[in-house]
Amino acid sequence: MKLIVDAFGGDNAPLEIIKGCELAVKEYGYEIALVGDEKKIRDCANDNNISLQNMKIVHAPDTISMEEHPDCILKEKKDSSMAKGMLLLASGEGDAFVTAGSTGAAVIGSTFLIKRIKGVKRAALAAIWPNDAGGSFMVLDVGANVECRPEVLGQFGLMGSEYMKSFLNIENPRVALLNVGTEDTKGGDLQKAAFAVLKDLPINFIGNVEARDLLFGAADVVVCDGFSGNILLKSTEGVAQFMMKNLKQALYKNLKTKLAALVLKSSLKEFKSKLDYTEIGGAPLMGISKPVIKAHGNSKAKAFKNALVQAAAYAEGGSISKIADAVKKEKNTDNE
Amino acid sequence: MKLIVDAFGGDNAPLEIIKGCELAVKEYGYEIALVGDEKKIRDCANDNNISLQNMKIVHAPDTISMEEHPDCILKEKKDSSMAKGMLLLASGEGDAFVTAGSTGAAVIGSTFLIKRIKGVKRAALAAIWPNDAGGSFMVLDVGANVECRPEVLGQFGLMGSEYMKSFLNIENPRVALLNVGTEDTKGGDLQKAAFAVLKDLPINFIGNVEARDLLFGAADVVVCDGFSGNILLKSTEGVAQFMMKNLKQALYKNLKTKLAALVLKSSLKEFKSKLDYTEIGGAPLMGISKPVIKAHGNSKAKAFKNALVQAAAYAEGGSISKIADAVKKEKNTDNE
Numbered sequence: 001m002k003l004i005v006d007a008f009g010g011d012n013a014p015l016e017i018i019k020g021c022e023l024a025v026k027e028y029g030y031e032i033a034l035v036g037d038e039k040k041i042r043d044c045a046n047d048n049n050i051s052l053q054n055m056k057i058v059h060a061p062d063t064i065s066m067e068e069h070p071d072c073i074l075k076e077k078k079d080s081s082m083a084k085g086m087l088l089l090a091s092g093e094g095d096a097f098v099t100a101g102s103t104g105a106a107v108i109g110s111t112f113l114i115k116r117i118k119g120v121k122r123a124a125l126a127a128i129w130p131n132d133a134g135g136s137f138m139v140l141d142v143g144a145n146v147e148c149r150p151e152v153l154g155q156f157g158l159m160g161s162e163y164m165k166s167f168l169n170i171e172n173p174r175v176a177l178l179n180v181g182t183e184d185t186k187g188g189d190l191q192k193a194a195f196a197v198l199k200d201l202p203i204n205f206i207g208n209v210e211a212r213d214l215l216f217g218a219a220d221v222v223v224c225d226g227f228s229g230n231i232l233l234k235s236t237e238g239v240a241q242f243m244m245k246n247l248k249q250a251l252y253k254n255l256k257t258k259l260a261a262l263v264l265k266s267s268l269k270e271f272k273s274k275l276d277y278t279e280i281g282g283a284p285l286m287g288i289s290k291p292v293i294k295a296h297g298n299s300k301a302k303a304f305k306n307a308l309v310q311a312a313a314y315a316e317g318g319s320i321s322k323i324a325d326a327v328k329k330e331k332n333t334d335n336e
Numbered sequence: 337m338k339l340i341v342d343a344f345g346g347d348n349a350p351l352e353i354i355k356g357c358e359l360a361v362k363e364y365g366y367e368i369a370l371v372g373d374e375k376k377i378r379d380c381a382n383d384n385n386i387s388l389q390n391m392k393i394v395h396a397p398d399t400i401s402m403e404e405h406p407d408c409i410l411k412e413k414k415d416s417s418m419a420k421g422m423l424l425l426a427s428g429e430g431d432a433f434v435t436a437g438s439t440g441a442a443v444i445g446s447t448f449l450i451k452r453i454k455g456v457k458r459a460a461l462a463a464i465w466p467n468d469a470g471g472s473f474m475v476l477d478v479g480a481n482v483e484c485r486p487e488v489l490g491q492f493g494l495m496g497s498e499y500m501k502s503f504l505n506i507e508n509p510r511v512a513l514l515n516v517g518t519e520d521t522k523g524g525d526l527q528k529a530a531f532a533v534l535k536d537l538p539i540n541f542i543g544n545v546e547a548r549d550l551l552f553g554a555a556d557v558v559v560c561d562g563f564s565g566n567i568l569l570k571s572t573e574g575v576a577q578f579m580m581k582n583l584k585q586a587l588y589k590n591l592k593t594k595l596a597a598l599v600l601k602s603s604l605k606e607f608k609s610k611l612d613y614t615e616i617g618g619a620p621l622m623g624i625s626k627p628v629i630k631a632h633g634n635s636k637a638k639a640f641k642n643a644l645v646q647a648a649a650y651a652e653g654g655s656i657s658k659i660a661d662a663v664k665k666e667k668n669t670d671n672e
Binding site: 210216226227256271274 | 468479482483514516523524525527546547548549550551552560562563564566567568569570571572573574575576577578579581582583585586587589592593595596597599600603604606607610
């Protein structure tokens with residue numbers, strides 16, 4: 001497995017990125033192409049005693065900051081680590097690309113430098129979360145397209161279904177539409193039209209789903225526009241952070257509670273891991289013709305390692321060719 | 337303070353509603369008009385040893401179920417407890433109305449039976465949550481209007497600002513627009529246009545805010561369309577429920593953890609109350625010309641009591657006349 005890595009994406013680059021790669025090489029033996037400023041990568045590895053075994057460096061002098069306009073990846077930042085990494089993937093010099101950098105640049109770069117799967121109207125950023133039933137579910141789109149047409153939401157359902165088949169070996173993933181109620185007629189014009197589109201697709205569409213039921217296993221694939229999906233993603237993050245912070249305060253209140261917390265340590269660790277995005281890895285960019293994973297911007301080494309593991313699974317799973325087939329078949333059915 | 341109560345709204349009506357009223361009468365001495373089937377209310381009170389002191393019963397033979405179309409409140413369910421209660425409020429026979437029944441019916445009933453404040457384009461359901469800074473913030477709309485025009489979002493900002501001034505005595509509430517990023521140019525057409533409207537209003541508009549920052553005190557009033565707001569509301573509920581359930585499992589895993597949990601009891605209780613909607617009460621229906629509070633559908637007695645307390649504060653705070661003034665002034669400024 002050859003993975004291409006944006007060594008200068010995210011809040012903790014390059015140190016945590018390189019450390020994450022080291023962990024992944026040790027555990028899984030991947031070959032990694034680290035893309036970024038060669039001198040800085042070598043210095044960082046030397047200063048922190050990180051082995052670059054199994055890794056080659058592909059020099060890219062520039063970086064894209066979170067503040068820059070996403071379009072810059074096609075223009076003034078053509079020599080950035082993200083752009084160069086994507087071009088490497090496009091030219092077949094690796095099996096998947098992973099970046100913790102700007103989401104907007106990742107979407108635009110993937111769309112224009114790697115290209116979409118033929119027939120796919122829009123790429124979607126897909127979050128994967130664990131649920132209460134011990135499984136996982138995918139939400140797409142969580143931020144690539146703030147506005148979507150109904151047919152685009154239909155394709156998201158098709159793509160998510162294919163991905164979850166490969167990723168979790170679910171035979172017939174339950175696809176649902178994120179809505180304000182479970183009744184068929186709920187939502188605005190977009191949801192009503194998308195409901196009609198999804199109902200006619202060759203997927204296991206189970207209707208509307210409410211945000212409060214997702215973590216309890218209500219669906220395997222949740223379809224929504226990128227605006228609502230982003231609100232869902234970030235509120236989930238926010239509430240989890242808020243609760244963990246307050247729980248910590250409750251546990252470390254005084255000596256008595258600290259001792260009790262010590263007894264609960266392993267049990268609480270298990271609890272914490274249930275809503276820890278670092279366990280999941282990153283978000284696949286669905287609809288792109290080669291595997292691209294967007295890791296969380298503040299990924300530390302362990303989270304980035306998990307994003308690499310997910311990238312490898314994405315590449316091995318073969319869902320992209322299955323998505324391409326499904327989209328092609330659907331297009332033919334539509335007689336477009 | 338005279339409060340009018342829908343005794344047959346919500347999953348736990350009438351028992352928990354009547355119990356909540358009893359608690360509120362004992363603690364605050366409110367006068368309460370219980371609206372609903374008189375015989376059922378008396379039987380329920382007798383069977384459960386609930387005192388109806390300070391309460392009068394206003395008979396209404398019908399109820400609205402959660403499955404019925406919201407419009408029914410104006411048509412076949414004119415004699416429901418919710419419709420009758422609203423008409424009582426409209427005719428001045430009480431200071432505020434509280435229901436745990438169907439949100440849709442509450443919005444339509446309030447709009448047509450009680451009427452909006454003059455100049456208000458749309459009523460909004462407003463959730464109030466505690467934040468990490470020890471204060472509270474309001475999100476509106478959380479579900480009354482799945483689709484909104486930019487000027488409607490502007491009015492939500494104006495109304496929320498006036499409410500929070502009265503409710504929390506904040507001199508100049510920070511009003512923000514819910515968005516996918518904090519930069520001024522973020523979002524879709526609706527958010528961009530709403531940003532421009534909010535910027536020109538006589539409120540303390542602080543720009544865009546992300547869902548993950550809300551519980552950490554990023555704004556006092558958060559403006560959004562009812563679709564996104566509903567996703568935000570329900571995902572917050574869902575994550576909190578998920579974490580509480582898993583925390584419980586971690587604490588009750590075995591004898592050792594159970595003993596430790598016992599030590600942590602009071603500290604964890606405080607933690608739990610921080611994301612407990614029962615502590616907050618209900619959601620005010622903003623833009624209606626008299627105080628209406630929508631309590632959570634599964635409110636138990638304590639939650640319903642808190643909704644009554646909030647209704648009393650809403651009526652006493654005088655925010656409705658201040659909202660009316662602000663809307664009128666704004667309309668004149670616009671030369672509409």
